[in-house]
Structure formats: C-alpha cells, structure tokens
Amino acid sequence: GAGVSQSPRYKVAKRGQDVALRCDPISGHVSLFWYQQALGQGPEFLTYFQNEAQLDKSGLPSDRFFAERPEGSVSTLKIQRTQQEDSAVYLCASSQGPSRAETQYFGPGTRLLVL
Amino acid sequence: KQEVTQIPAALSVPEGENLVLNCSFTDSAIYNLQWFRQDPGKGLTSLLLIQSSQREQTSGRLNASLDKSSGRSTLYIAASQPGDSATYLCAALDSNYQLIWGAGTKLIIKP
Numbered sequence: 001g002a003g004v005s006q007s008p009r010y011k012v013a014k015r016g017q018d019v020a021l022r023c024d025p026i027s028g029h030v031s032l033f034w035y036q037q038a039l040g041q042g043p044e045f046l047t048y049f050q051n052e053a054q055l056d057k058s059g060l061p062s063d064r065f066f067a068e069r070p071e072g073s074v075s076t077l078k079i080q081r082t083q084q085e086d087s088a089v090y091l092c093a094s095s096q097g098p099s100r101a102e103t104q105y106f107g108p109g110t111r112l113l114v115l
Numbered sequence: 116k117q118e119v120t121q122i123p124a125a126l127s128v129p130e131g132e133n134l135v136l137n138c139s140f141t142d143s144a145i146y147n148l149q150w151f152r153q154d155p156g157k158g159l160t161s162l163l164l165i166q167s168s169q170r171e172q173t174s175g176r177l178n179a180s181l182d183k184s185s186g187r188s189t190l191y192i193a194a195s196q197p198g199d200s201a202t203y204l205c206a207a208l209d210s211n212y213q214l215i216w217g218a219g220t221k222l223i224i225k226p
Contacts, residue, residue: 004158042119042204043159059213090181091158100212101146108160 002026004107006092012113013082021077021110025094032075033104034067035091043091049075050098082114117142117209118171121217129225130197136190138205143183146208150179150190153202153219162203163190195224 005024008105013019016109025032031050035043036059051072060067064083069075079086089111118141128134138148150162163172163179165188171180178191188205202221206214 042206042218043214044216045213056213059212071124093159101208103149103161103164104153104214105161108156108158 004092004094004105006090006107006110008110009108010111010113012090012115014115015084016081017114018080019080019082021079021090021112022105023077023092023094025073025075026071026096026105029094029096029105030072030098031095031100031102031104032069033093033095033105034075035093036061036076037089037109039088039111046065046077046090048100079112082112084114087112087114117145117207117215119205119207119215121205121220123220124218125221125223126193127199127223127225130195132195133191133193134195134222135222136192136203136205136222138188138190138217140186140188140207140215141206142180143186144210145183146210146212148179148181148188149206149208149214150177150188151204151206153204159204196226197224200224 007022034046037043047067048056049069064080066078071095090108091109093106096105149164151159165172165181176193181188202219204219206216
C-alpha cells in the first residue's frame, strides 16, 4: 500500500477485556515498530520486529502486552485484561531496511479508550 | 537514561514570521536526532533526520541543527504559514537503538 495503515482507528474496551490492534506496514519494509503515546506526551517505544523476528520487546509495559508478526508483514499488538492506564494512542511504524537508524513511516494510530 | 525535553510546550505566532523550536537531550551518545510533525488524526511525519556526525539538515523552509556537545537541537521554520500549524516532536536515537521522544511543541500560525 501507499502508507502504513492501522485498524481499528478507535477502540473502546471495558476494563478486563482483551483487544487486538492491527498494523499493515508499507509493502516490503523489513522493520516494524510499535509505540504507545499518552495524551500530551511523546510516543514511547514498545517493541521492534525485523521481518518476523521480534528483536526488542524491552518497552512492553507488562506481560499483558503481546505482539506478533508471523509472516513478516502484518503485525498485531494484543493487550490482555485491559486496564484504564492502557488508554492511549498506539502507533505503528515501518522502515525499509534492517537498520533501526532509518527514517520510520508512521500509521495514523489506534486510539484505545478503556472504561 | 536518555531524556528529551522540548520547550516551549506551545507557541503561537503570526503568519510570515521565522521561528525556532528547541529540543534538548541529556545523553550525547546518540546515533541521530529526528524531527517529526504530528497532525491530529494523521499520525507522525518525518521532517528531518540529522546523523550524529552532521551539524544540520535542510528541507525547503525547514532547517534543523544538532550540537551534541551541548545536547541541543533546533528546528528553524522560515516564513511560517498557517499550514505549518501542528505539533512538532523531536526524537533521539539512543545507544540502545530506541527512539526517545520529547513531548512536543504545539505550534499555531495565525493568519
């Protein structure tokens, strides 16, 4: 596709519910990143994939957060037993090569509200 | 631990003015410094990327500088236009290859 797409764009969940957020990176991009952005703050790194390999998950805030990219293209971020503090915008980005120093292209984000 | 700060948090200027946005970082061990623009509902757009060995980068009316020794970067916008209104974020790629972000400067250009 022309750019990074994310779905859904908005998600309202009840506390304790599981959610799954999808990211479609730019076709052929090797690297994929997930970020969490709280209101009024800059994004915070969650995890990084190179193709299907999850090489860095040091930013995942708890074991309730899980990400996968099984075929090296589409990625899913799953949050189990959602809590109110999980409310944020979840951003996905991709870059062309394996270097983490390249320009990243961002999707529009998924805004998650946990009630 | 790397920390990135952007001041001011918000800025409002009349159209046509030149302006400077500031970004500071605490650890000079960075691979690059990037400036992004964030528009509501449209995600983040990369504006300029300055490698650690570089001093500045230019794109159109935008010029970004980097001074690693002082832990500072500036984004200069010339002849501002209402379409420049957005939140501008800087991010430093740290020694762990993670982007560490500032909270952004919300810029409003008044027609």
